[in-house]
Amino acid sequence: MATTPRKSRPRAAARSSGALPHGLTAQQCRDMYRKMVQIRHFEDHAAEAYAQAKVGGFLHLYIGEEAVAVGAIAAVREDDHILGHYRDHGYALARGCDVRACMAELFGRDTGICHGRGGSMHLADASRHFWGGHAIVGSHIPIGAGMAYAMQYLEQPLVVLDFFGDGATGNGIFHEGLNMAALWNLPVVFICENNLYGMGATLAEESPVSDMMIKAEGYTMPAVQCDGMDVLSVYGAVQQAAEHCRSGKGPFFVEAMTYRFRGHSMADPELYRDKEEVRRWRELDPIPRFGDFLVQHRITSPQELAEVNEEVEAEMLEAVRFADSSPWPEPDSVDRWIYAKPIDPEATEEAPSMAGNPAGAAS
Amino acid sequence: MAELTYREAVRSAMREEMRSDSRVILMGESITGYGGSYAVTKGLVEEFGPKRVMETPIAEAGIVGFAVGAAMGGLRPVAELMTVNFALLALDQIVNSAAKFHYMFGGQWSVPLVVRTVSGFGQLGPTHSQTFEGWFASVPGLKVVMPATPADAKGLLLAAIRDPDPVIFIEHSLLYSTKGEVPEQEGLEVPIGRASVVREGTDVTLVGYSRMLLQALHAAEVLEREDGVSCEVVDLRTLRPLDYPTVVASVGRTHRLVLCGEDWRTGGFGASLLSEIHDRSFDDLDAPIARVAMRDIPLPYSRKLEQQLIPASQQIVDAVRRMS
Ligand SMILES: Cc1ncc(C[n+]2csc(CCOP(=O)(O)OP(=O)(O)O)c2C)c(N)n1
Numbered sequence: 001m002a003t004t005p006r007k008s009r010p011r012a013a014a015r016s017s018g019a020l021p022h023g024l025t026a027q028q029c030r031d032m033y034r035k036m037v038q039i040r041h042f043e044d045h046a047a048e049a050y051a052q053a054k055v056g057g058f059l060h061l062y063i064g065e066e067a068v069a070v071g072a073i074a075a076v077r078e079d080d081h082i083l084g085h086y087r088d089h090g091y092a093l094a095r096g097c098d099v100r101a102c103m104a105e106l107f108g109r110d111t112g113i114c115h116g117r118g119g120s121m122h123l124a125d126a127s128r129h130f131w132g133g134h135a136i137v138g139s140h141i142p143i144g145a146g147m148a149y150a151m152q153y154l155e156q157p158l159v160v161l162d163f164f165g166d167g168a169t170g171n172g173i174f175h176e177g178l179n180m181a182a183l184w185n186l187p188v189v190f191i192c193e194n195n196l197y198g199m200g201a202t203l204a205e206e207s208p209v210s211d212m213m214i215k216a217e218g219y220t221m222p223a224v225q226c227d228g229m230d231v232l233s234v235y236g237a238v239q240q241a242a243e244h245c246r247s248g249k250g251p252f253f254v255e256a257m258t259y260r261f262r263g264h265s266m267a268d269p270e271l272y273r274d275k276e277e278v279r280r281w282r283e284l285d286p287i288p289r290f291g292d293f294l295v296q297h298r299i300t301s302p303q304e305l306a307e308v309n310e311e312v313e314a315e316m317l318e319a320v321r322f323a324d325s326s327p328w329p330e331p332d333s334v335d336r337w338i339y340a341k342p343i344d345p346e347a348t349e350e351a352p353s354m355a356g357n358p359a360g361a362a363s
Numbered sequence: 364m365a366e367l368t369y370r371e372a373v374r375s376a377m378r379e380e381m382r383s384d385s386r387v388i389l390m391g392e393s394i395t396g397y398g399g400s401y402a403v404t405k406g407l408v409e410e411f412g413p414k415r416v417m418e419t420p421i422a423e424a425g426i427v428g429f430a431v432g433a434a435m436g437g438l439r440p441v442a443e444l445m446t447v448n449f450a451l452l453a454l455d456q457i458v459n460s461a462a463k464f465h466y467m468f469g470g471q472w473s474v475p476l477v478v479r480t481v482s483g484f485g486q487l488g489p490t491h492s493q494t495f496e497g498w499f500a501s502v503p504g505l506k507v508v509m510p511a512t513p514a515d516a517k518g519l520l521l522a523a524i525r526d527p528d529p530v531i532f533i534e535h536s537l538l539y540s541t542k543g544e545v546p547e548q549e550g551l552e553v554p555i556g557r558a559s560v561v562r563e564g565t566d567v568t569l570v571g572y573s574r575m576l577l578q579a580l581h582a583a584e585v586l587e588r589e590d591g592v593s594c595e596v597v598d599l600r601t602l603r604p605l606d607y608p609t610v611v612a613s614v615g616r617t618h619r620l621v622l623c624g625e626d627w628r629t630g631g632f633g634a635s636l637l638s639e640i641h642d643r644s645f646d647d648l649d650a651p652i653a654r655v656a657m658r659d660i661p662l663p664y665s666r667k668l669e670q671q672l673i674p675a676s677q678q679i680v681d682a683v684r685r686m687s
């Protein structure tokens with residue numbers, strides 16, 4: 001949508017209409033805004049359902065960090081692969097996973113995106129190339145590198161986005177994964193969400209450096225830091241990173257400086273940080289910030305933003321209603337999916353078949 | 364039939380499957396120029412090149428995690444972990460990633476991965492002489508295979524590579540140079556999850572796998588010759604899923620059972636096997652189930668001390684003699 005810049009705002013004029021940064025279109029910007037609002041409202045409803053004991057276990061909210069998942073995932077192809085950690089609702093929604101199925105997963109229902117097997121920390125949708133929330137800190141870092149190897153080997157022009165936190169960089173698996181990705185020049189973008197805490201540990205307590213991108217240097221990996229409270233900044237960084245990967249130049253490290261407005265999980269009394277710090281970061285809230293940008297650039301109007309909020313809220317209410325009224329998984333289904341090819345030695349006592357399968361692997 | 368060593372049998376399974384399926388890749392430490400610490404992968408990088416036979420950093424968790432990802436991306440990785448002792452560093456990836464994804468993500472994808480590793484000893488000292496199959500076999504989502512013969516090593520590895528689920532394939536360092544007849548037909552699988560009765564008998568059943576299968580066979584010969592006792596010997600071949608019907612049927616014929624393992628008595632694989640057979644076969648048993656296992660002691664370096672601890676055929680013979 002072309003907009004006429006107001007005379008009084010020369011800076012905005014330079015960036016409006018065709019001059020949106022990073023080649024973004026107005027529609028893409030509006031989509032990113034909606035996605036961030038979706039995540040925010042989804043999380044609010046998840047928290048409410050948790051308070052009502054409809055959601056159990058660990059619940060890690062992405063509130064405050066929405067710009068990271070949304071900016072990063074908008075910057076790549078729909079069939080590029082995504083892996084992330086357990087604070088994963090944002091990745092799922094940013095990738096366009098079914099909101100109702102995500103909510104139903106939190107409710108542990110059969111209609112859940114993983115049929116109630118994974119829960120909040122383990123959302124996934126292979127059909128959308130979102131390969132999961134991973135709840136063992138850092139574990140998905142070499143997994144992302146391995147997927148990137150498969151893309152390279154199979155000559156598919158795809159990249160992998162692998163999201164994790166600052167805390168993960170203290171784990172050996174982070175270093176093993178980066179080492180291999182760099183060694184083999186793999187198309188994987190490592191996205192470190194530096195939200196200043198690993199659960200209750202401050203950066204100063206968990207890392208000798210406060211800029212996580214420094215850790216990429218030893219692996220000769222190019223790295224950039226971006227403003228994780230600004231969806232455009234994240235978009236630009238990941239766009240650059242993905243281009244680098246896709247052109248065969250190897251892995252790239254993006255550090256998004258961000259902040260979670262809520263506790264680590266619902267069980268967190270937040271004794272380790274003061275309210276003033278939280279208040280200061282809340283002023284950088286990525287959603288109104290991007291909303292203001294869109295209005296300033298005449299990409300949308302305050303009314304339209306209000307409508308987006310209303311539509312999303314209706315969508316979330318419907319998701320909660322759907323989840324709450326969905327059936328529980330059948331008790332008999334509890335041992336389903338342990339194996340893709342279950343082998344039941346009890347099923348028959350006949351002599352083992354010696355039939356070969358020279359054509360190669362099944363399935 | 365061709366006569367192959369156990370080592371050659373493992374190698375030929377990989378070679379055949381790599382020739383017929385371009386998705387199969389190998390990765391591991393010193394598996395290229397060096398040929399593998401037990402020389403199993405020797406010659407493969409020359410045939411298939413470094414993209415398919417990948418020399419890796421010394422990073423066991425990373426190797427398995429990477430292989431899990433490669434499998435998710437459409438490949439059929441076979442990851443070699445130099446020995447099962449080092450597999451401990453990769454336990455998280457094996458247990459929390461490979462074994463969980465199919466279940467946890469509601470069957471959306473599986474992880475067709477083989478982790479090849481090695482048990483065994485030979486004056487390697489406490490950190491390099493351990494046996495952990497019981498740990499792996501306790502994890503739903505894994506398949507655990509431990510071949511005793513070259514034919515099974517080849518046929519089971521072929522089955523493992525083609526299997527859509529993660530398979531822990533544990534070889535034995537003391538078996539690598541043993542020889543046996545292997546079918547010449549290419550690509551012939553031995554199915555996962557089937558035990559085999561390798562010697563028929565009437566008086567007592569000896570259950571073993573991997574090296575302890577050979578010890579059980581030797582014990583059976585001694586007992587027949589010296590005591591006139593007829594032993595039936597069962598090779599489990601797969602520890603998970605376990606072929607209980609074959610064991611139960613054998614106990615139904617012999618009414619006596621000795622479980623032969625190399626791992627520690629406490630929490631070892633034989634402990635859970637014993638409890639399950641106790642439940643299933645109690646009425647068939649004429650004597651308490653006996654176990655041969657490693658005493659709960661780290662395996663020391665000194666040859667004298669080590670030999671004193673390693674389970675062998677003599678302990679099996681003694682166990683049977685104590686029964687009658
Ligand atoms: C290997 C492992 N150790 C500990 C935990 C418990 N744990 C869960 S999240 C977390 C903090 C991670 O912090 P960070 O990586 O910065 O991510 P954030 O939660 O800040 O997004 C810890 C210690 C875990 N899940 N996995």
Ligand SMILES: [Mg+2]
Nearest residue numbers: 165166197198
């Ligand atoms: Mg953090």
